[in-house]
Amino acid sequence: MEFAxxxxxxxxxxxxxxxxxxxGLTLIFSMMSVLNFAHASFYMLGAYFAYxxxxxxxxxxxxxxAPLLVGVLGALVERFGIRKAHRFxxxxxxxxxxxxxxxxxxxVQLVWGKAAVDYRVxxxxxxxxxxxxxxxxxxxxxxxxxxxxxxxxxxYSFLTYTRIGLIIQAALSRPDMVQALGHDVxxxxxxxxxxxxxxxxxxxxxxxxxxxxxxxxxxxxxxxxFVVVVVGGLGSLTGAFVASLLIGILQTFMVGMNxxxxxxxxxxxxxxxxxxxxxRLSLTQFAPVMPYLLMVAILIxxxxxxxxxxxx
Amino acid sequence: xKTPPLLNAxxxxxxxxxxxxxxxxxxxxxxxxxxxxxxQIGINTVFALSFNMLLxxxxxxxxGHAVYYGLGAFVTMHAxxxxxxxxxHFPITLVPLVGGAAGLLFGVAFGYVTTKRAxxxxxMISLGIGEMVAASSLMFPSFFGGEGGVSSNRVVGGxxxxxxxxxxxxxxxxxxxxxxFLSILAMYALxxxxxxxxxxxxxxxxxxxEFVGYNPRRVRFLMMMLAGFFAGIAGGLTxxxxxxxxxxxxxxxxxxxxxxxxxxxxxxxxxxxxxxxALITVLQIVxxxxxxxxxxxxxxxxxxVVLYAPGGIAGILLxxxxxxxxxxLRRLWPSYLLxxxxxxxxxxxxxxxxxxxxALVNSSQTGSSEVRVLGFGLDAGRAxxxxxxxxxxxxxxxxxxxxxxRIAGDRYVPPLPQGRT
Numbered sequence: 003m004e005f006a007x008x009x010x011x012x013x014x015x016x017x018x019x020x021x022x023x024x025x026g027l028t029l030i031f032s033m034m035s036v037l038n039f040a041h042a043s044f045y046m047l048g049a050y051f052a053y054x055x056x057x058x059x060x061x062x063x064x065x066x067x068a069p070l071l072v073g074v075l076g077a078l079v080e081r082f083g084i085r086k087a088h089r090f091x092x093x094x095x096x097x098x099x100x101x102x103x104x105x106x107x108x109x110v111q112l113v114w115g116k117a118a119v120d121y122r123v124x125x126x127x128x129x130x131x132x133x134x135x136x137x138x139x140x141x142x143x144x145x146x147x148x149x150x151x152x153x154x155x156x157x158y159s160f161l162t163y164t165r166i167g168l169i170i171q172a173a174l175s176r177p178d179m180v181q182a183l184g185h186d187v188x189x190x191x192x193x194x195x196x197x198x199x200x201x202x203x204x205x206x207x208x209x210x211x212x213x214x215x216x217x218x219x220x221x222x223x224x225x226x227x228f229v230v231v232v233v234g235g236l237g238s239l240t241g242a243f244v245a246s247l248l249i250g251i252l253q254t255f256m257v258g259m260n261x262x263x264x265x266x267x268x269x270x271x272x273x274x275x276x277x278x279x280x281x282r283l284s285l286t287q288f289a290p291v292m293p294y295l296l297m298v299a300i301l302i303x304x305x306x307x308x309x310x311x312x313x314x
Numbered sequence: 315x316k317t318p319p320l321l322n323a324x325x326x327x328x329x330x331x332x333x334x335x336x337x338x339x340x341x342x343x344x345x346x347x348x349x350x351x352x353x354q355i356g357i358n359t360v361f362a363l364s365f366n367m368l369l370x371x372x373x374x375x376x377x378g379h380a381v382y383y384g385l386g387a388f389v390t391m392h393a394x395x396x397x398x399x400x401x402x403h404f405p406i407t408l409v410p411l412v413g414g415a416a417g418l419l420f421g422v423a424f425g426y427v428t429t430k431r432a433x434x435x436x437x438m439i440s441l442g443i444g445e446m447v448a449a450s451s452l453m454f455p456s457f458f459g460g461e462g463g464v465s466s467n468r469v470v471g472g473x474x475x476x477x478x479x480x481x482x483x484x485x486x487x488x489x490x491x492x493x494x495f496l497s498i499l500a501m502y503a504l505x506x507x508x509x510x511x512x513x514x515x516x517x518x519x520x521x522x523x524e525f526v527g528y529n530p531r532r533v534r535f536l537m538m539m540l541a542g543f544f545a546g547i548a549g550g551l552t553x554x555x556x557x558x559x560x561x562x563x564x565x566x567x568x569x570x571x572x573x574x575x576x577x578x579x580x581x582x583x584x585x586x587x588x589x590x591x592a593l594i595t596v597l598q599i600v601x602x603x604x605x606x607x608x609x610x611x612x613x614x615x616x617x618x619v620v621l622y623a624p625g626g627i628a629g630i631l632l633x634x635x636x637x638x639x640x641x642x643l644r645r646l647w648p649s650y651l652l653x654x655x656x657x658x659x660x661x662x663x664x665x666x667x668x669x670x671x672x673a674l675v676n677s678s679q680t681g682s683s684e685v686r687v688l689g690f691g692l693d694a695g696r697a698x699x700x701x702x703x704x705x706x707x708x709x710x711x712x713x714x715x716x717x718x719x720r721i722a723g724d725r726y727v728p729p730l731p732q733g734r735t
Contacts, residue, residue: 031434037434087620090620093375096434096437097577097620098620100377101620104570105613108610112671221566225442228438228441232435236435290452290453291446291453294443297439298427298442298443301431301439302427305430
């Protein structure tokens with residue numbers, strides 16, 4: 003019971019972090035059909051910027067400034083890179099962001115070194131919020147949930163209730179019509195790209211110190227975010243939300259369960275002496291490949307993803 | 315329309331020349347260093363061409379092509395171990411086929427899932443499959459050998475036919491060259507078959523291909539299987555050449571490298587990836603030996619090609635050939651020469667700035683922030699050197715733009731075709 007509750011809380015925290023990344027990716031994708039391969043690089047930059055700013059000023063300044071900086075960077079990338087690559091089609095756009103992600107890691111290594119930097123949780127947020135049975139739940143994780151939920155509520159109301167949000171929504175499905183009505187669609191694209199990357203940056207700010215801030219962090223989370231988007235269904239924000247939570251919770255549970263198939267068989271009374279390697283692997287060992295197995299299963303049984311509306 | 319015969323004089327000359335080049339090249343190089351470089355180029359050529367069967371010919375951008383290459387290499391290595399332990403009798407000459415078979419098998423298994431979708435989704439799924447295989451390499455240390463990888467010996471006791479043991483690197487080179495030539499020829503022949511043509515149709519317009527009566531999914535699946543086969547052969551050759559395979563051979567890094575080789579070489583033309591494989595392999599060894607900043611240069615070259623020359627080197631060459639044939643190049647070459655000056659300034663400025671950044675960052679370890687330029691020592695710790703670099707960069711950009719405008723102005727623009735397009 004204790005394990006289940008704590009894992010659930012941790013899983014939700016991780017899942018919300020994944021959603022902050024996947025929501026930006028989905029928004030950018032469904033609007034411009036651009037798969038931003040460098041999305042996780044912006045997450046990494048957010049963490050490094052936050053480390054730098056919180057060293058010079060404070061964590062709270064970093065919480066505000068780092069996502070803004072990442073967003074500005076994203077806008078520049080869209081304006082002077084992706085728009086140029088767009089002339090040559092989607093493959094060129096994808097490869098451009100792919101090259102960018104490669105370069106980003108190298109630049110980060112150059113500026114901040116190859117080892118992890120000491121980006122810590124601020125002292126005001128250290129400590130225990132409550133103790134459940136015998137496991138303590140840190141304040142910072144609750145803070146992460148609060149920031150994510152606040153941000154997502156903000157994003158939702160921005161897209162639903164503001165004029166510019168409605169124009170963005172319209173441009174998602176009918177960019178030509180929106181253009182014909184006199185709106186500057188390329189500028190909306192830049193804005194959405196900046197917003198999406200800023201969200202990734204924010205995820206980096208609050209995730210970098212909870213996990214670890216190192217040059218490998220983009221590669222660690224990038225493929226999983228892609229899996230989330232495929233599993234949720236391309237272009238569906240709700241789908242991305244469900245898939246983020248699903249993968250976050252599943253993975254957290256699996257990491258905590260040191261059970262293998264053989265152990266399970268023993269539990270129900272079967273005594274197995276020799277078993278193939280696959281049956282002897284524990285769930286913990288399976289955790290890293292679980293998202294990909296889930297993706298394969300979804301593709302076989304429901305190719306459009308959980309909530310996807312279209313096939314391609 | 316009548317299709318031209320597969321064997322014509324031009325092709326015969328071209329392929330014979332290529333074969334002669336492969337046979338004669340090792341005679342020109344004497345040092346073992348260059349010989350092993352040639353071996354690496356041969357392997358990478360097959361790998362890059364197998365990748366381009368997907369991207370260039372079928373329109374499938376795979377971020378996980380190293381899976382077939384790496385698994386092919388691992389299976390080959392295990393076969394080699396079995397041969398060494400005498401539990402399997404198989405001539406070494408044919409061992410790369412084991413890698414090919416493994417690549418084909420995994421191409422069938424993974425291709426069934428990945429080719430369900432095309433376009434961007436395929437790219438994401440291939441990335442996921444690649445990550446899955448890379449992650450599972452840690453789960454099965456008995457097969458993947460953990461951190462140390464799997465190693466074996468390609469010289470299997472006794473004298474082989476004509477005394478060929480594949481012990482000396484030169485014999486290994488000819489084995490690689492032979493398999494590479496056969497594979498390249500087979501891949502080229504494939505582009506001329508109905509399957510190759512339909513793959514092009516599926517790439518350009520899957521809907522129309524479907525209307526004509528072909529199932530685009532099946533075409534993608536078939537091409538994926540064949541691409542897996544050739545990637546597996548490249549993997550088998552790697553296993554034989556290095557006698558060790560590590561998990562790096564199926565990592566995202568290797569998948570990225572093959573994208574780079576194919577794209578920089580040019581994905582629109584069959585021979586593009588051959589050029590790309592040779593260039594990137596040489597750069598990788600030469601540049602990485604010269605400077606710590608090589609990943610930055612690689613990234614910049616890649617971005618430059620994506621943004622300014624999406625046809626790659628092959629695309630540029632074909633464009634110049636066209637100009638040569640129309641006689642326009644004779645009018646253009648003064649402008650080209652003129653453009654060379656700012657290009658050199660620009661490249662020099664970029665290299666200077668990158669090297670200065672590295673010198674400055676590493677100065678705490680090396681104890682000096684000096685960059686040597688043409689024999690002069692410049693201190694990267696001073697603002698003046700940075701200003702000089704930035705000014706050179708700005709001048710280079712400005713002049714190159716002017717030169718590009720001049721070239722564009724000099725070019726003969728054909729009148730718009732009337733009536734039909």
